Structures are given as C-alpha cells and as structure tokens.
Amino acid sequence: MNNKTFTIGYSSIEHQSTHSNNVHRSANKYGQNKEEIASLESGYSEFKTEVFDVINTVIKPFLESKTVNLLAIGCRSFHELDFLEYVLEKSFQNNTSVEGVELFNVFNDERITIDNAENFKNIKNKNKNFNIVYSDNNLEHLIDPVNHFKNLIDIVDDEFYLFYVLPCWNDTNAEPTLGHPNLIHCTKTYEDFTINNINEYLNEMFSLAKIDKKVEFKVIHTFSNMLLSNCSFVVKVNKQ
Numbered sequence: 001m002n003n004k005t006f007t008i009g010y011s012s013i014e015h016q017s018t019h020s021n022n023v024h025r026s027a028n029k030y031g032q033n034k035e036e037i038a039s040l041e042s043g044y045s046e047f048k049t050e051v052f053d054v055i056n057t058v059i060k061p062f063l064e065s066k067t068v069n070l071l072a073i074g075c076r077s078f079h080e081l082d083f084l085e086y087v088l089e090k091s092f093q094n095n096t097s098v099e100g101v102e103l104f105n106v107f108n109d110e111r112i113t114i115d116n117a118e119n120f121k122n123i124k125n126k127n128k129n130f131n132i133v134y135s136d137n138n139l140e141h142l143i144d145p146v147n148h149f150k151n152l153i154d155i156v157d158d159e160f161y162l163f164y165v166l167p168c169w170n171d172t173n174a175e176p177t178l179g180h181p182n183l184i185h186c187t188k189t190y191e192d193f194t195i196n197n198i199n200e201y202l203n204e205m206f207s208l209a210k211i212d213k214k215v216e217f218k219v220i221h222t223f224s225n226m227l228l229s230n231c232s233f234v235v236k237v238n239k240q
C-alpha cells in the first residue's frame with residue numbers, strides 16, 4: 001500500500017478516536033419492529049428521512065426501469081436491512097432486493113453474507129450484480145480501502161451507485177482509530193467535505209486499485225448532517 005499519499009497513511013498515532021457524537025444507526029436505532037422501522041417520524045427520523053430522500057430522489061431516476069439490487073456493507077444486523085427494504089419497496093415499482101455483508105451474523109439473517117469488505121470473497125461466489133452499494137459508517141473502519149474498491153468492481157453492475165455515509169472527524173474526537181491507515185481526508189472537517197476532495201479521495205482509491213476495466217465516476221450528491229456528525233455522498237460509477 002502506498003502510504004505517501006495524503007489520504008492513506010498514519011495520522012496522529014497518539015489519537016484514539018471515540019466517535020463520541022457520531023450516530024450509528026443500526027442496533028435498535030432504526031426501531032424495534034417493522035412498524036417502527038418503517039416510520040419516518042420516529043427515532044432517528046432525520047437520518048432515516050435523509051436515506052429515504054437520497055434513494056428516492058437522487059438514485060431512483062437512474063434505476064427506474066431496472067431490477068434494484070442493494071448491498072449494505074458492514075450492515076451489522078437486520079435492522080439496517082429491514083429499513084433499506086422498506087425504502088426500496090416505497091421508492092421502486094420494479095423488483096428490489098437487499099443483502100448485506102458483515103464480519104459476523106449473530107441473528108443468522110439469510111440476507112447477510114459473512115465476508116470481509118476488503119476482498120468480498122464470499123459474496124463474489126453468489127454472482128449477483130448489485131447496482132446500489134450502501135455503506136454506513138464502514139469505510140473508515142477498513143485497513144485496506146484500495147482493495148475494498150478494487151474488489152467491489154467484481155460484484156456490481158456495469159452502472160452502479162455508491163451511497164456512503166461517513167463520520168465527520170471534527171465532531172468525533174478527531175481522526176481514525178489508533179494506528180489506523182485509512183484516514184479519509186475529505187471528512188476531517190465539514191469544510192473538507194467538498195466535491196473536489198471526495199473526487200480526490202476516490203481518484204486515489206480507483207487509481208491505486210489498478211482495476212482492469214475502465215472505471216468512470218461522478219459525485220452526484222453530497223450531504224453533511226452536523227447534528228448526527230455524518231457526511232454522505234452518492235457517486236454514479238460506470239465500468240467498461
């Protein structure tokens with residue numbers, strides 16, 4: 001791994017991140033049952049509404065005539081998947097499916113494949129082409145984000161949409177976990193979260209990944225939620 005670049009490389013090793021204000025939405029924060037999960041009014045409604053709006057208004061117009069297969073990376077448990085199923089069912093008339101990859105599957109949910117998001121070895125065997133990749137507070141945990149993007153290319157459609165949510169480090173006791181190599185410079189502060197910086201980060205990832213296919217991408221949506229201490233972006237990607 002090239003650690004001379006400014007996005008990958010150790011930052012302040014004395015700093016242990018606490019994610020103190022950052023909201024992770026899984027566990028029971030989506031709601032305890034289907035009705036609560038479905039309600040955009042209860043619980044963490046602001047975030048749920050954001051996810052709903054982004055899928056419904058930003059991504060949907062591109063996929064309206066297609067079968068929509070969503071992969072949630074680092075989904076933790078069924079809560080995130082139930083919520084995403086609800087959002088897709090509400091947004092699309094056509095067929096939709098939701099699956100997840102995680103390091104563990106404590107509830108034995110059949111939609112979750114136990115896998116490492118740096119190699120996708122297990123989900124690759126399922127030969128499914130995902131066209132929405134949802135990643136909520138996962139990317140910053142990966143030690144090898146270059147291989148994450150490289151191997152992702154093998155499990156997606158020719159045209160697909162990345163919807164990534166990341167913590168903003170300036171509200172989270174700053175910077176990744178002790179000794180962690182994946183410092184995402186565009187989320188250091190809210191001011192750093194610009195389209196240029198996101199492009200720079202992704203350019204670096206895709207060029208270091210040395211993907212056989214031609215990959216073109218465009219950032220089509222960004223959002224910062226200071227209350228929840230999150231940044232999110234949507235990227236349209238084409239591979240040939």
Ligand SMILES: C[S@@+](CC[C@H](N)C(=O)[O-])C[C@H]1O[C@@H](n2cnc3c(N)ncnc32)[C@H](O)[C@@H]1O
Pocket residue numbers: 023024025026027073074075076080101102103104115116117118135136137138141142
């Ligand atoms: C901060 S949690 C976010 C969980 C959930 N998406 C949410 O927003 O609440 C990060 C998740 O990523 C998973 N994770 C970390 N490294 C991973 C890897 N290499 N491959 C797959 N999942 C990983 C963790 O197990 C954890 O559930």
